[in-house]
């Protein structure tokens with residue numbers, strides 16, 4: 433893809449973020465500002481405490497004619513990339529059943545980012561999907577890699593090999609130690625603080641025709657449920673050293689899906705991605721129930 437196209441995609445995503453975050457914030461005009469100044473200090477939050485940091489809490493609208501103004505939607509900055517870009521989490525609901533959906537841990541596999549932004553937009557009006565549960569979205573976990581269109585972060589580390597799984601292998605490409613990279617730490621923070629019951633990590637394969645719903649840990653039923661909603665087959669690739677799948681699925685026993693979208697999903701606009709793959713994500717959220725309505729908008 434030409435670099436100018438990537439820049440345009442990035443710009444369009446950023447432009448989308450502004451109204452979306454304003455809406456999440458109850459249209460507080462200052463809500464999207466000063467992300468870099470938000471503390472990412474973990475010392476005030478214990479690993480088992482899912483409560484957001486006080487200064488991460490979104491400011492509800494004071495308007496009385498918008499009933500949704502008091503919803504429990506929050507935006508948090510869970511860490512900063514090597515280049516200082518915020519790694520955000522958007523949170524819907526506060527129930528005990530928790531789903532974590534993240535995208536673009538591999539920076540050049542970035543179709544998941546507009547897809548998860550679109551999911552966030554859809555969830556605003558789908559309170560039924562977060563009743564009794566918490567949905568945590570991390571639309572862009574490797575912002576520097578996406579900007580540079582590289583698989584790894586700016587240190588050249590493959591973040592999906594940088595987790596403290598039993599099969600971690602230190603190297604230049606995997607990192608000198610588990611969680612050596614700030615982007616990996618941001619995802620780990622989400623695991624520790626929200627303790628999800630299931631996880632979906634969105635990727636894209638290197639080759640055409642290699643799309644699949646891969647899984648680690650006790651996630652076969654979840655993989656099958658998601659696969660029903662798109663022509664993407666369930667296929668176990670196997671645990672990779674230090675991968676998030678190895679760590680979350682095998683070491684921690686959390687059902688985790690590695691969703692390999694088709695290679696040519698890259699560059700599709702958010703509406704098309706949503707029509708094609710949104711229902712898979714809704715199925716993951718509502719699992720083991722089925723989503724009530726179709727995700728597609730056309």
Ligand SMILES: [Zn+2]
Pocket residue numbers: 538541635636
């Ligand atoms: Zn990948």
